[in-house]
Amino acid sequence: MRAGQSARGNRVSTVLARKLGGELLRLRDEAGLTQPQAAEALSATAAKVAKMERGWVPFRDPDIRILCDLYGVSDPRTVQRLLDIARTDRERRKAKGWWNQYPELRSLVEYVALEDIATGVRTWQGAFVPGLLQTPDYARALAIGNADWDDPDDIERFVEAKIARQARLTDGNPLNLWAVVGEGALRQLVGGREVMRAQLTHLAEVSRLPNVKLQVVPFLAGSHPGMTSAFSVVSFAEPGAMDVVYMDTTSSTLWLESEADATRHNATFERIARSGLALRDSAALIERIRKEL
Known part of the structure; x- marks a missing residue:
């Protein structure tokens, strides 16, 4: 197990994913929306949204864009930063990146x-x-x-x-x-x-x-x-x-x-x-x- 990670079954929670999930949770709360509403926008289950917000699954770029639209996040720099974190987390999970x-x-x-x-x-x-x-x-x-x-x-x-x-x-x-x-x-x-x-x-x-x-x-x-x-x-x-x-x-x-x-x-x-x-x-x-x- 790498530093900054925890495991539950076959899933892995990383610092990056937890931070990204926490930020999306904050944005959802500020928008006054529920997990089922976020799940409906993603054509997913509320359980999947819960896993995303807790950092247990990697984030797909389309999901982040959909959630940003839903939560009223219009600043392209903020959206891009969330996408960059998701990309790096995926690379981290696949042991990519020069540091690996x-x-x-x-x-x-x-x-x-x-x-x-x-x-x-x-x-x-x-x-x-x-x-x-x-x-x-x-x-x-x-x-x-x-x-x-x-x-x-x-x-x-x-x-x-x-x-x-x-x-x-x-x-x-x-x-x-x-x-x-x-x-x-x-x-x-x-x-x-x-x-x-x-x-x-x-x-x-x-x-x-x-x-x-x-x-x-x-x-x-x-x-x-x-x-x-x-x-x-x-x-x-x-x-x-x-x-x-x-x-x-x-x-x-x-x-x-x-x-x-x-x-x-x-x-x-x-x-x-x-x-x-x-x-x-x-x-x-x-x-x-x-x-x-």
Whole structure:
């Protein structure tokens, strides 16, 4: 069973399908319609609609278009985003997508599949540089330090996959990334001085991209809401419209998929960001730490 999935008989529920189903359920409720009414539009049973809304079956594009028409969803960008999520979920179930070439990603596979079609990511990391901003040498040093690999070739494949993710920052429809990083992550000598110097140089360069915001929470900020955990909020439409929260620990991967969880973590993220330095001051601190090395 892949991370982010659960099973019931021969059916599989995925993060993508649950999120898509939940969004269609929300749209149906806002339209004041029932499952039998949705089923009638689809020439299906209410039981099938229930399975769709719970993420137990893959979505067909015609069904999504019919339901969007029924629920009064006229924004073509919203409809297309729902279609993109459904397509990626189908590919995910059929083990398609570049990320599936890398079993070394392990629990990250489901996250990378979501990241590939996301419109934005907000990520808070207090202990290390976020994956989308890592250099190969830094990513390699982290993997070696985790002591979780038996084969050096697996480490190289893992690093290759992590770096491949970064294409989302510069592709034709680039991901909007807002990263907040603790000062400790910038001072920890992962891989040694040369590796960290190159990593900090890379941070300075990538932070100049128009779709990237990079803030640093300095030691002097004192206590703040991010001290007990790290997390990422992945968005698939306008901010807050379709968000999921991802948390990765040494023993498990946790997905928080409800609107309430997303709202709470977005609010927490913004409080952490307010503890951080302004973008220009963050860049200045990164440069100062780099020179100290």
